[in-house]
Structure formats: structure tokens, C-alpha cells
Amino acid sequence: MTADVQPPVRPATLEDVAAVAGVSRATVSRVINGATTVDPALRRVVEEAVATTGYVPNRAARSLVTRRTDSVALVVSERERRPVSEPFIGRMFSDPHFGRVVAGLMDVLRPAGIQMVLMLSDDETSRNQLLSYLRQGHVDGVVLISSHADDPLPALLHDTRLPAVLAGRPRNPSPLTYVEADQRAGAQMAADHLAALGRRNIGTIAGPQDMPAGQVRLTGFLDALEQHGIGDVVTAEGGFTHAGGAAAMRQLLRERPGLDAVFIASDLMAQGALPVLLRAGRDVPGDVAVVGFDDSTAAVACDPPLTTVRQPVEEMAAEMARLLLKQIGSPADGPAPSVVFHPTLVRRESA
Amino acid sequence: MTADVQPPVRPATLEDVAAVAGVSRATVSRVINGATTVDPALRRVVEEAVATTGYVPNRAARSLVTRRTDSVALVVSERERRPVSEPFIGRMFSDPHFGRVVAGLMDVLRPAGIQMVLMLSDDETSRNQLLSYLRQGHVDGVVLISSHADDPLPALLHDTRLPAVLAGRPRNPSPLTYVEADQRAGAQMAADHLAALGRRNIGTIAGPQDMPAGQVRLTGFLDALEQHGIGDVVTAEGGFTHAGGAAAMRQLLRERPGLDAVFIASDLMAQGALPVLLRAGRDVPGDVAVVGFDDSTAAVACDPPLTTVRQPVEEMAAEMARLLLKQIGSPADGPAPSVVFHPTLVRRESA
DNA sequence: CTGAAAGCGCTAACAA
DNA sequence: TTGTTAGCGCTTTCAG
Numbered sequence: 001m002t003a004d005v006q007p008p009v010r011p012a013t014l015e016d017v018a019a020v021a022g023v024s025r026a027t028v029s030r031v032i033n034g035a036t037t038v039d040p041a042l043r044r045v046v047e048e049a050v051a052t053t054g055y056v057p058n059r060a061a062r063s064l065v066t067r068r069t070d071s072v073a074l075v076v077s078e079r080e081r082r083p084v085s086e087p088f089i090g091r092m093f094s095d096p097h098f099g100r101v102v103a104g105l106m107d108v109l110r111p112a113g114i115q116m117v118l119m120l121s122d123d124e125t126s127r128n129q130l131l132s133y134l135r136q137g138h139v140d141g142v143v144l145i146s147s148h149a150d151d152p153l154p155a156l157l158h159d160t161r162l163p164a165v166l167a168g169r170p171r172n173p174s175p176l177t178y179v180e181a182d183q184r185a186g187a188q189m190a191a192d193h194l195a196a197l198g199r200r201n202i203g204t205i206a207g208p209q210d211m212p213a214g215q216v217r218l219t220g221f222l223d224a225l226e227q228h229g230i231g232d233v234v235t236a237e238g239g240f241t242h243a244g245g246a247a248a249m250r251q252l253l254r255e256r257p258g259l260d261a262v263f264i265a266s267d268l269m270a271q272g273a274l275p276v277l278l279r280a281g282r283d284v285p286g287d288v289a290v291v292g293f294d295d296s297t298a299a300v301a302c303d304p305p306l307t308t309v310r311q312p313v314e315e316m317a318a319e320m321a322r323l324l325l326k327q328i329g330s331p332a333d334g335p336a337p338s339v340v341f342h343p344t345l346v347r348r349e350s351a
Numbered sequence: 352m353t354a355d356v357q358p359p360v361r362p363a364t365l366e367d368v369a370a371v372a373g374v375s376r377a378t379v380s381r382v383i384n385g386a387t388t389v390d391p392a393l394r395r396v397v398e399e400a401v402a403t404t405g406y407v408p409n410r411a412a413r414s415l416v417t418r419r420t421d422s423v424a425l426v427v428s429e430r431e432r433r434p435v436s437e438p439f440i441g442r443m444f445s446d447p448h449f450g451r452v453v454a455g456l457m458d459v460l461r462p463a464g465i466q467m468v469l470m471l472s473d474d475e476t477s478r479n480q481l482l483s484y485l486r487q488g489h490v491d492g493v494v495l496i497s498s499h500a501d502d503p504l505p506a507l508l509h510d511t512r513l514p515a516v517l518a519g520r521p522r523n524p525s526p527l528t529y530v531e532a533d534q535r536a537g538a539q540m541a542a543d544h545l546a547a548l549g550r551r552n553i554g555t556i557a558g559p560q561d562m563p564a565g566q567v568r569l570t571g572f573l574d575a576l577e578q579h580g581i582g583d584v585v586t587a588e589g590g591f592t593h594a595g596g597a598a599a600m601r602q603l604l605r606e607r608p609g610l611d612a613v614f615i616a617s618d619l620m621a622q623g624a625l626p627v628l629l630r631a632g633r634d635v636p637g638d639v640a641v642v643g644f645d646d647s648t649a650a651v652a653c654d655p656p657l658t659t660v661r662q663p664v665e666e667m668a669a670e671m672a673r674l675l676l677k678q679i680g681s682p683a684d685g686p687a688p689s690v691v692f693h694p695t696l697v698r699r700e701s702a
Numbered sequence: 703c704t705g706a707a708a709g710c711g712c713t714a715a716c717a718a
Numbered sequence: 719t720t721g722t723t724a725g726c727g728c729t730t731t732c733a734g
Contacts, residue, residue, distance in 0.1 A: 060420070061711030062713075064411040389703070
């Protein structure tokens with residue numbers, strides 16, 4: 001202990017460790033990377049040297065030769081650029097859903113020692129930047145969360161030949177792996193539940209019909225109701241927003257005052273719709289039963305708490321990470337098979 | 352155009368560009384990095400070669416020699432590890448606030464060509480991993496969002512000598528730069544507003560008193576009311592959660608049924624409290640005026656929409672990024688001066 | 703103003 | 719099983 005006068009300006013390198021351990025760089029490299037072909041005795045010596053030097057591998061150097069980066073990109077793709085001063089409109093980042101996806105991804109990426117870099121694509125310029133970044137091999141793979149159905153990114157991503165996983169099945173058929181919840185089955189569960197409750201005078205607030213989720217939840221619901229012999233359903237579009245949900249609820253009430261149940265295609269819209277119902281003098285669930293979709297924070301924030309179709313967001317995100325890691329591990333296999341999660345109905349008080 | 356038979360497996364390197372342009376690697380490097388000492392004619396030739404080859408610099412190689420990574424870490428520090436299956440409790444990721452911070456950071460990082468890597472520290476193991484990662488120089492700087500006041504990370508971060516910026520002033524004095532909103536001033540605005548409304552029978556729902564924000568918002572509010580000659584204020588603690596806010600509201604109503612105003616230290620708690628008020632037959636703002644804090648999504652989701660103290664989250668995050676970039680640019684200057692933002696009162700319908 | 707050459711720290715043949 | 723060696727792609731003196 002004579003050298004601790006100067007604060008360590010330069011991080012230890014392989015060379016340093018090798019010197020301390022009295023072996024070659026290659027040997028140190030082997031134990032660092034867990035090669036089995038190392039004499040146990042030497043291994044111990046090296047491990048000690050690593051500890052005393054506080055050595056941590058330099059990623060840049062390693063990645064330069066291995067062509068691996070041990071990091072993946074989480075790319076958030078939005079249709080258009082939004083000023084940061086409009087935090088609440090259409091910014092996926094400010095949606096709690098985003099954070100849940102991050103948490104799920106982290107849960108498997110972190111133990112694997114994989115870093116996650118966040119990227120945003122919201123206009124052609126940023127998309128091109130993104131692509132050249134990806135093409136240059138700065139990450140080993142990418143997870144894509146896209147907010148719009150006609151996103152060109154999945155196709156472009158495929159061209160890069162980089163391992164990739166999509167959150168949700170893209171509108172345009174793509175060979176890329178995706179993970180999603182069975183939207184149709186979820187809508188069906190809502191319909192079955194309402195029907196079982198004996199409700200017959202039913203309405204629904206749908207999401208945008210140019211988004212797959214918006215569309216499938218509507219048709220799935222309608223089809224299921226049909227099977228229950230209920231064909232006359234009032235519909236309004238709520239744009240997947242809080243305010244849109246409120247407006248749509250008003251419309252529904254106007255068109256069908258005798259409504260006794262409503263399926264709302266997202267908890268956020270339900271949160272907007274509920275007060276409208278209450279103010280119109282309807283008791284929930286007494287007069288009208290309501291079922292939401294997502295099981296997001298909004299569901300428990302509702303009053304009364306929302307019965308809703310749960311998508312296991314975190315689990316789905318974790319699965320995305322696993323599938324991505326798998327593809328990165330054996331690129332020759334090509335895209336992994338997509339996986340579809342089954343939603344569940346969470347009963348609370350609104351239906 | 353004879354070489355487009357094979358798909359380009361290997362990305363173009365400096366060498367390739369140099370060959371096409373008929374110059375040396377060094378010259379290409381110079382134009383890439385914007386050196387002024389290059390013959391304009393040559394520059395054009397090189398730029399063309401860059402375009403035709405589709406060259407993009409390899410970061411690993413560059414970073415290996417420059418010792419810069421052009422990336423920063425966003426570290427989210429939580430007191431304890433939460434299972435991913437409990438998405439709504441204490442996980443900062445699922446808080447919309449998190450996404451807003453990300454958006455604000457992105458807004459300045461992206462134009463600067465800086466990548467953002469997301470890291471989570473939620474137990475000693477992950478903290479150590481994080482620190483060795485940082486020490487190894489994998490990022491040029493770090494932004495820290497910490498959920499608990501007694502976080503040891505600021506101090507440890509300072510030891511790494513890495514440029515860093517904290518979201519919020521840490522409890523233990525630290526030389527690190529921080530950015531925060533003036534909590535005390537915000538609470539004062541709420542008090543002034545309620546007093547100006549003629550309310551005298553006032554209550555408040557506070558945040559946890561072991562968090563700086565929770566504490567300062569309470570004392571600031573109480574002190575300001577004192578100045579208005581209002582000393583007898585009922586208080587309850589709502590833990591900064593939706594459910595906690597509801598419970599606290601019930602307590603307040605019990606202790607002071609004649610309440611005509613309440614300041615609630617977070618919009619989320621207010622969202623929980625409002626239905627309690629409504630159910631108890633109180634009109635808002637007629638019978639009781641309520642003012643929240645944050646101006647988050649919850650504020651507009653409330654019914655009625657919440658009058659609240661706005662913290663400019665995105666702007667603050669953008670400022671953090673700017674301060675970080677500044678420190679990275681001139682490390683010799685040490686930590687930049689911290690900056691405190693002034694909150695504003697956003698009047699909606701609840702007060 | 704430009705080119706030649708020396709590495710940055712690491713892994714991966716290849717020899718021994 | 720271990721060491722030697724040759725780069726990965728880039729920036730940066732240092733000559734010219």
C-alpha cells in the first residue's frame with residue numbers, strides 16, 4: 001500500500017491487472033469472460049488482482065472488437081413532433097404506460113447486463129438519424145413502441161437486419177417479432193361480463209379506428225354481443241383521451257338515455273366518462289355498469305374503481321426483452337415467434 | 352453502380368471513405384469533426400464520398416481514443432426494490448412525472464447528439480454496479496432522479512468526479528448542481544389564493560414529512576397563512592398517493608366539518624380527495640375550494656379540473672440537460688450553479 | 703494544409 | 719492451459 005497517494009486518475013486496464021497477477025492480458029481476458037480453460041489457481045490470482053485494481057472492462061474497446069455493444073435501444077415512435085410545452089397531448093413519454101414498459105424491460109435486461117438507450121423518432125429527420133445510428137451497430141437490438149399504425153419504422157427496422165421486437169402487431173404485415181395482448185379476447189370478456197350482468201341496453205366508447213387496438217376492441221365487443229343476441233349497440237369515438245371519453249359519454253347519453261351498460265375501450269377515457277355519468281344522475285354500477293380496458297393507474301383512480309380488462313403490460317415488456325435477447329444470442333435463427341398474451345377481467349366496483 | 356449486388360454487410364469505415372475520396376484517413380477525420388484547417392475543395396470531395404458510402408462514425412472506436420462517449424445516464428434511484436408485478440406502488444417509472452422528465456431531457460440532448468441510457472438503482476447491489484459502470488467512464492455525465500431524501504447516491508456520485516445534475520436539492524448538502532422548483536413559494540401562492548378567495552376555515556393534506564417536498568410545502572403553506580392571520584389549520588398526511596389523499600380527506604372532514612378550503616400537496620392526492628368531498632355532499636369550489644400541487648395529468652383529470660401550483664417539469668428537465676452539457680464541456684469549471692424555478696398558479700375550476 | 707504512424711483497451715486466432 | 723500477435727476504427731501528434 002504505497003501507491004495511494006495520487007487519486008486514481010486512469011482506470012485500471014487489462015494490462016494493469018495482468019501485471020499485478022503476473023500473467024498475460026489474454027489470461028486475464030479469459031477469466032473476465034468466464035472461459036473454462038483457465039487453471040483454477042491462476043483464476044484465483046487474477047480475480048484477486050481484479051479486485052485490488054478495481055478493474056472494470058472498457059466497453060468501447062471490447063465492443064470495437066466483438067462488434068457487440070451489450071446495449072439495446074428502446075425506440076419510441078410518434079407520428080409527429082410535439083413541443084415539449086404540450087406535455088399532455090400525444091406524448092407517449094408522459095403516458096404512465098411508457099414507464100411500465102420500461103420497468104418490464106429493465107427487469108430482464110438488467111440481470112443480463114444489458115444497457116438500455118432511449119431514442120425518439122418523431123419526424124423524418126429523427127427517423128433517419130435513428131436508422132443510421134442503428135445501422136452503424138451502436139446497439140445489439142431494438143424494442144419499438146409505436147404510437148401509430150402506419151408507422152414505416154417496422155419495415156425500415158427489418159431492413160437493418162437488427163434483432164427487433166415490436167410492442168403490438170403492426171398494421172402492415174411484418175416478419176418482425178411482436179408481443180401483444182389479445183385485444184379481441186379482451187373485448188369479448190367485457191361483453192360476456194356485461195351480458196352476464198343482465199345488461200341489454202349497451203353502448204361503447206371506442207378508440208380511434210385507425211389504430212389497431214381501437215378497431216379490434218370495437219369489433220370484438222360488437223361481435224361478442226351479437227353472440228349474446230344483442231345487436232343494437234350505440235357507439236361513440238373517444239380518441240383514447242380523457243376529454244374524448246367525456247364527450248363521447250355525453251353523446252351516448254343523448255342518443256340512448258336508457259343505457260344500462262357501457263364498455264369503454266381505455267381506462268383513461270373511462271375516467272373522463274365516469275363524471276359525466278354521475279352528473280347526469282346515473283348511479284354506477286346501479287344504473288349503468290361500466291367496463292374499461294387496460295387496467296392502468298386510471299382504473300384505480302376512478303370513482304368508483306373501474307372494472308376493466310387487464311393487459312399485463314410489465315409481463316409483456318419483459319417478454320419482449322427475453323425475445324430480443326434470444327434473437328441477439330442466435331441471430332441466425334431470425335425473428336423469434338411472436339407471442340400473444342391473454343388479458344383478464346379485473347372486477348372492481350363499476351360493473 | 353456495379354457493386355450493389357451484395358447487400359452491404361460491413362458498414363463503411365473511415366478508410367473506405369478515404370479511398371473513395373482519394374485522401375488519407377486523417378483528412379476525412381478532420382472534415383467529419385469539422386476541423387477548419389481543410390481545403391474547401393477537398394472538403395467537398397470528402398463530403399461526397401461520405402454521402403456515397405453512407406459512412407457513419409463508429410462510436411466505439413471514437414470513444415476509445417477520445418475518452419468521450421457522447422452519452423449520459425439518467426439514473427432513477429429508489430429506496431427499495433419493487434417486484435415488477437406491483438406496477439403502481441412506489442415505482443417511479445410508472446409515474447407520469449418520469450416521462451415528462453425524459454421528454455424535457457430529450458429535448459436538449461437530442462439536438463446535441465447525446466444518447467441517454469437509462470439506469471435503475473434500487474438496492475446496494477445495483478448501486479455498486481451502477482457506480483462501477485459510471486467510474487469506468489461509460490457515460491460523460493449523469494442526471495439523477497432520486498425518490499428518497501436520504502439517498503447516498505449524490506455523495507457517491509460526487510466521488511466519481513463525473514459531471515452530474517440532481518433533480519431536486521438533496522437533503523444532505525452536496526456540491527452537486529441541482530435543479531428544482533421553489534416549493535415554498537408554490538405553497539405560498541396556494542395560501543395567498545385561498546386567502547384572497549375569503550376562505551378562513553382551512554385544511555391541508557401534506558406529503559410525507561421525511562421528503563423535502565412534503566415538508567417544505569407544508570411549512571410554507573402554514574407560514575403564509577399565518578401572515579394572513581390564519582393560524583388554526585387542520586392537517587393530515589396523505590403519503591403522496593391517491594388512496595392516501597382520500598383517507599386524509601376523510602380525516603379532515605371528520606376533524607373539521609366546516610372546512611371551506613383545502614390545499615393538497617400533490618394533484619394525485621387531490622384526485623383521491625375530491626370524490627370524498629363530493630360524496631360528503633360538499634360542492635367544489637362552492638363549499639370548499641381546493642388547490643393542488645404539480646399540475647400533472649391528474650389535475651386535468653379531476654372533476655372539477657384542479658386549480659393547482661404548476662412546476663414546469665419539462666423546462667426544469669431541459670435545464671438539467673443544459674447544465675450537464677455545460678459541465679461536460681468544461682469539466683475544469685466544476686459543478687455549475689444550481690437553478691431554482693418559480694412555480695405558477697394555474698387557475699381551473701376547483702378554487 | 704495534408705499524410706504517416708502510433709496507439710486507445712480489448713478479443714481471438716494461432717503457437718507453444 | 720497459456721502467451722504472442724494482430725488488428726477492431728478512430729483521433730492525434732508530428733513531419734512534411
